[in-house]
Amino acid sequence: MARPSRGYEIGLLILLTFANGVVGLDRLTASFLSPYIVADLKLTNTQLGLLGASLSLAIAVSAFLLGRVADRTGKRKTILVACTIVFSVGSALGGFASGFLFLFLARFALGLAEGPMVPVGQAMMADASAPARRGLNMGLMQMVGAFLLGAMIGPILATHIADAYGWRAAFFLSGVPGLLLALGLALYVRDTPKPAAREDRLPLLATIATLLRIRNMRIAIALAAVYSAWVMVQNVFLPVYLTQAKGLSSTTMGWVLGMCGLAGMAGGILLPGLSDRIGRRPVCAITCFASIGTPIALLLIPAGSAVPLALAILIGWIPIGIAPLYCAVIPSESVPPAMVTSAIGLAMGTDELLGGVVAPFAAGNAADAFGLAAPLWLCLGFAIIAGLLALMLEETAPMLRRDR
Template sequence: MQDEQAVPANAGYEWRMVLVTSLAISFLAFDRLASGALGPYLLDGLGLSKTALGSLYSVQAIAVAVMGFVIGRYSDRTGNRRRLLALLLVLAAICALAVLPVNSYAALMLVRLASGMALGAVSPISQSIVTAQSSPARLGRNIGVQTLLMFLVGQVLGPFLLPVLAEKWGWQAGFAASAGPFAVLAIAVLLLLKDGDTAAPSSADQASPPPAAELSPDARRAVALCLGIAACFMIWLVIYSTFLTVFLVERWGVTPPVAGSMLGTLGIAGGVGGFVLPLLSDRFGRKRILLVGMGLAAIAPLATLLWTGPLWGLQLCLAAGWVAVGVLPLYAVVIPGSSVPPGRIAATIALVIGTGEVIGGVGGPIVAGWLADEYGIAAPFWLAFAAIGICVALVSMLPRSVR
C-alpha cells in the first residue's frame, strides 16, 4: 500500500529527513520575516510609510502563494521533490545576495518579488516530504520538530541578528544573511534526502491524481475550513511580524535592537508552541488543540492594546499569546494533508498556505499599514483580534472526523 511504502526504512533516515526539511523551512521564515525585524531601518533609510512597509511583505507573499501552488502541483505529478527543492534553495540564495546593491524602494520590491518566486514551493515541498516519509504515529512529533526549528531560527535568531547586521553594515546585509544557509541546505538536500519509493507517488498517482470529487464531504469541508483559518490566522501573524517592532519603538520608546530582542523571546515561545501543540494534538485531537491555540492567540492583541503596566509584563503576555503559532502546522499541513490522497498532498498544502499568503500575507499588511497611517500604530492590532475571533468560529465548524 502507498502508506506503507511512505514509511522510511530506518529511524536514522527519518530524523535526517526531518532535520534537513526543518532547516529549509526555518531559513525560509528567517528570510520572509526579515522586513519586520528590519522595519525601523527601512522606514528611516528609504523614507517609507507604514503602508509601503507592509507592501514589502505583500509583494513577496503573492509570489509565494502563486508559485507555491504551481510548483507544488508539479512536484506532486512528477515525484521529483529532492532536486526541485535543491534548485529552489539555490535560486533563493541568489535572490538574497541580490539585495546588497539595492538602495531604492522599487528595486527592493523587485528583488523581494523574485525571492518570493524562488521560495514559494520550499514550504509545501518540504512539508509534503515530511508527510509522505514520516511514520503515521510520529507525524505530529516530526511536524512539531519542524515548527520548533522554524521559530527558533525565524523568530529567535532573526530578530536578534538582523538589527545587529543592520546597525553595522546596513539593512541590505540583513536581507542577504540567508544566502549562505540556503546554499548549504541545497547541498544537504541533494546528499542526504531520498526520492525513491519512500516519497514518490505511484505511476497511477502521477498519471491521474484523484479529482476533488472523490474526496468525502467531510474531507472537502475540512480543507475548505482550513483555507479560511489560514487566511485569518495569517492576518494575525503577519501583523505582528511586520508591525510589532515599529509599535514597540513608537509607543514604548525602545530602540530597534531592544525591540528585536523582545521579538526573539517571542520566537522562543513560538518554538515551544510549535513543538508542544502538534505533539498534544496526537493525543488530544487536532480540533481541540486548535481551539486552545486560538484562545491563546487572542491574548496577544488584547495585551498589546490594553496593557498599561511595565514592559516586561507586556512581554510575558505576548509570549503567552505567541505559543499559539504552534497551531500553524495543524491547519496548514496535518489536517489538509491527511484529508486528501497522497498524490495531492503538496498541492493541497500549497493551496492552504497560498490562500493564507494571498489574503493574510498580501491584503493583511497593506490594510494594516493603511490603518496605522490613518489611525495610529495601535489600529492594526484591532484587526488582528478580529481575525482570531473568526478563526475560533471556523475551527468550531470542523467536522467530527477531524479529531
C-alpha cells in the same frame, strides 16, 4: 510502498527543520530591519505593508503551482534543492535596494523561490513519518527551525549587524546559510516514488476544484487565511509599533521580538504533538481563541516596558504552533495521497494570498489612517474568527479516527 526507516525519518526531520529555519530567516529579515529601512528609504506604513504583501503574493502563486509539479513528477528533491539555491541568492538582493520598487521586486523574487519549500518538505515529512508521530514531526519541521533561526536568533542578529554595519549588510549575510543547506539536501534527501492515481492526471483547475469539494480542505483553507493574517500583520507592524508607539530602541525591539522564537518553538513542539493525542480540532480551536490575548496585552502595556512586552509575546505567541496543523497536517490527512503536496500548497497559497497580501495592505492603510494600534485591533478580530472556523473542522488525527 514501505515506510522509510526511523533513522532516515529523524535525519530528514533535522535537515528539513533547518531548511525551514533558513527560509524563516530570509523571509523575516526585512521585517526586523524595517525601522532602518523605513528611515533610510522614507517608506510609508502602506509601503511597508506592501513589502510583506509582495513576498506573500509570490509564495501564494508558487506554493501551489510548484507543489502541483512535485505531485505530478515526483521530483520533490530536485525542486527543494533548486529553490534553496535561488532563494539564498535572492535574499541578498535586498541589500542593493535604492528605493521601494527595487525592494518590492526583490522580495517578490524571493517569495517565488520560497513558495514550494514548506509544501514539498511537509509532504516528504508526512511520507517519512509514522502515523503516531506525524503531527509532532510536521510541527517540529515547520516551527522549530523557523522560530529558532528566523524569529529568535534572526531579530537579534539582524538588528545588531544593522547597528554595526548597516541594514544592507544584514541582507547580504542572510543568504549564506541557504547555500550550505542546498548541499546537505542534495546529498541526503531521497525522492519517493510518485503515487499512481487518477488524481495525478487532473489538470490545474480540476485539481483545485477536486480539493475544494473536500469539506475539511475548505475549512482548513479559510482557517489558514484568517490565522495567517493574525501572524503576518504582527510580523510586519510589531517592529515599528514597538519602536514608535512603545518607545523601544531598535536593538531592544530585536530582543523583545526574539521571544516570538521561543514561543514558536514551544508551541510548535507542544501543540502538534498534543494534537496527535487529543485531536487536531480541539487544539486548533482552543489556541485560536487564546490568541486574542496577545493584541490586548500589547495595546494595554505602557510604553517603555520592555520586560512586560517581551513576556506578553513569549506567552501570547505560543498558539502559533498550530500553523503546521491547518497548513499541512490536516490537509495531508484529508486528501488522496497523490494530492498531498497540492493540498498543502493550496492551503499555504490561500494563507499567503489573503493573510499575507490582503491583510498587511489593509492593516497598513488602517495604520496610516488611525495609528499604529489599528493593526492590533484587526488581529483581535482575526483570532475570534479563526476560533469559530476551527470548531467546524472534522477530526483527522489517525489515533482518533476509526477508519485509519
